[in-house]
Amino acid sequence: MRARLFVTEAFRSIAANLSTSVAAVMTVLIGMFLLGLFIALGSWVISWTNHVKKDLVVDVYFCTELTCGTEATTKEINAVKLQLDQNPDVKSYKFVSKDDAWEEMKDRFPELTENAPRNPLPASYEVIPEDADQVQAIAASLQPPPVGVETVKYGEKKAERVLQVAKIIGGIFLVGSLILLVASTILIANTIRLSIFSRRREIEVMKLVGASNWFVRAPFMLEGLLCGLAGSILAVVLLLLAKELALPGIMGRIESPGDIQAWNFPVVALILIVMSLLVGAFGSGITLRRFLRI
Amino acid sequence: MQEADLTEQLEQPGAATAALNGDPAESATAVDPADPAAAPSEAPMIVFEAVTKVYDPNVVALREASFVIEKGEFVFLVGPSGSGKSTIMRLLLKELDPTDGRIIVGGRELARLRRSKVPMLRRNLGCVFQDFKLLTDRTAYDNVAYALKVQGDSKTQIRAKVPEILALVGLGSKMTNVPHELSGGEQQRVSIARAFVNHPPLLICDEPTGNLDPDTSVGIMQLLYRINRTGTTVVMATHDREMVDKMRKRVIALEEGVVVRDERRGGYG
Numbered sequence A: 001m002r003a004r005l006f007v008t009e010a011f012r013s014i015a016a017n018l019s020t021s022v023a024a025v026m027t028v029l030i031g032m033f034l035l036g037l038f039i040a041l042g043s044w045v046i047s048w049t050n051h052v053k054k055d056l057v058v059d060v061y062f063c064t065e066l067t068c069g070t071e072a073t074t075k076e077i078n079a080v081k082l083q084l085d086q087n088p089d090v091k092s093y094k095f096v097s098k099d100d101a102w103e104e105m106k107d108r109f110p111e112l113t114e115n116a117p118r119n120p121l122p123a124s125y126e127v128i129p130e131d132a133d134q135v136q137a138i139a140a141s142l143q144p145p146p147v148g149v150e151t152v153k154y155g156e157k158k159a160e161r162v163l164q165v166a167k168i169i170g171g172i173f174l175v176g177s178l179i180l181l182v183a184s185t186i187l188i189a190n191t192i193r194l195s196i197f198s199r200r201r202e203i204e205v206m207k208l209v210g211a212s213n214w215f216v217r218a219p220f221m222l223e224g225l226l227c228g229l230a231g232s233i234l235a236v237v238l239l240l241l242a243k244e245l246a247l248p249g250i251m252g253r254i255e256s257p258g259d260i261q262a263w264n265f266p267v268v269a270l271i272l273i274v275m276s277l278l279v280g281a282f283g284s285g286i287t288l289r290r291f292l293r294i
Numbered sequence B: 001m002q003e004a005d006l007t008e009q010l011e012q013p014g015a016a017t018a019a020l021n022g023d024p025a026e027s028a029t030a031v032d033p034a035d036p037a038a039a040p041s042e043a044p045m046i047v048f049e050a051v052t053k054v055y056d057p058n059v060v061a062l063r064e065a066s067f068v069i070e071k072g073e074f075v076f077l078v079g080p081s082g083s084g085k086s087t088i089m090r091l092l093l094k095e096l097d098p099t100d101g102r103i104i105v106g107g108r109e110l111a112r113l114r115r116s117k118v119p120m121l122r123r124n125l126g127c128v129f130q131d132f133k134l135l136t137d138r139t140a141y142d143n144v145a146y147a148l149k150v151q152g153d154s155k156t157q158i159r160a161k162v163p164e165i166l167a168l169v170g171l172g173s174k175m176t177n178v179p180h181e182l183s184g185g186e187q188q189r190v191s192i193a194r195a196f197v198n199h200p201p202l203l204i205c206d207e208p209t210g211n212l213d214p215d216t217s218v219g220i221m222q223l224l225y226r227i228n229r230t231g232t233t234v235v236m237a238t239h240d241r242e243m244v245d246k247m248r249k250r251v252i253a254l255e256e257g258v259v260v261r262d263e264r265r266g267g268y269g
């Protein structure tokens, strides 16, 4: 019974203060759209960083007839395996046999392998470190190369620099998101404050005829909630449009391996909507407190 | 019309007066704002005991004001601008708390009234102001209905009470007009209808005729007088010397926050 009255009052008030309501919805829309864009972009960068990190491996190439004069023996290979097993910096490793390497080569560069007389490629261990920063340490632990190992290679300077840039971008994203979050909260709070300030006389009258604080507050909070809902749904629709229309055009030009992905869109949308609802409702409720002390 | 004895004129029972009259005795006993059972019916409506109000930073608006207003009385509060009349009204509504002294309304000491009970106090205390204090985006009907909604009246109750009280104040044909479509006198009638729709035991009016021309003022006074005749205690702050002199009702005069005169059948002085 009460609930229906509050809903009626809230809609009445939205209609009566249409320009303020529209302003509030727009504020939420802009804030949430930018935040959503940032979250999507940021999570894409994080995902990309992880991808680059995955590339940071140490390759241990074994001897072949071509490089050392003799092929590495199984014993020598097992000795290296033992060393990797004992190294705490090593997360995992994968043995790539001569045949595996040849198959991969065939897949990637068919024209090069077509008329090769035999397989010149070495067997290798692909070593993934616990942390990307440890590639250098792992490579160093294999210096000088054990018997049967031709060379030890790791992601070198290029990958390291990429990682550094990614770290900076990630930091910028984090700070940017926080600033955007604070800015949109302040913006929304300010819109609410202005809207309530312009209606403080109305609130005073309500209190003078015996309305309890909750009777005044509930429709206001509901109104904030509805504006937040409307604004964030519009923002989500805009983000969806951006994702469906603009993104393919941009992404088509960037080489992007399949394991790089922005966050799940429904999750981002849900976060934005829930945040807007909370800011709308509690923002109104808290702002109102000052004006209810009559 | 203004020349004749106003009191006598007002006593002519018109149709509306008859409806308003109801049972004065019954209205007069339902006094306690917060809890009707708590106060004995002989208790005064309002007691001010050496009430002092100092505003920040250092404005003394009321200085040890003491008076007692009985149930069913009609009392004028007179005094120049800034003498503390509005302060008394705001204290009665517990919009303000006194700096010192005691205020008792309907047997209940306001200082002991919890914040959460203030809405209950106000639902039993009609108030009318110089600036009407109507909700500007609502019709006359909705303004009056709001006072009923806040206390949880059902739609059925509201539909029964609002048209009746609006007809009573002479606005039966303007229920769907919003305040800016009404004259000052009409707006004040809406605000009186809102204040009286609950038939509160006490009605306080802060210069209700302050913004109105003399003829319109007489109409408003007639309405307040008829409300008083139903047993409702009416306290009215005013500047209107002529009105006070004609009514020959009790007058409490203030000067710089001090009660300087309290006469049973006084004039403006």
Ligand SMILES: Nc1ncnc2c1ncn2[C@@H]1O[C@H](COP(=O)(O)OP(=O)(O)O)[C@@H](O)[C@H]1O
Binding pocket: B055, B056, B057, B059, B060, B061, B079, B080, B081, B082, B083, B084, B085, B086, B087, B088
């Ligand atoms: N909110 C306030 N803050 C400070 N001083 C006030 C406030 N309200 C009223 N006053 C002062 O208190 C005195 C009494 O004011 P008021 O009760 O409004 O008088 P009246 O209604 O008789 O004109 C005046 O001097 C006025 O300036």
Ligand SMILES: [Mg+2]
Binding pocket: B085, B086, B087, B206
């Ligand atoms: Mg005043």
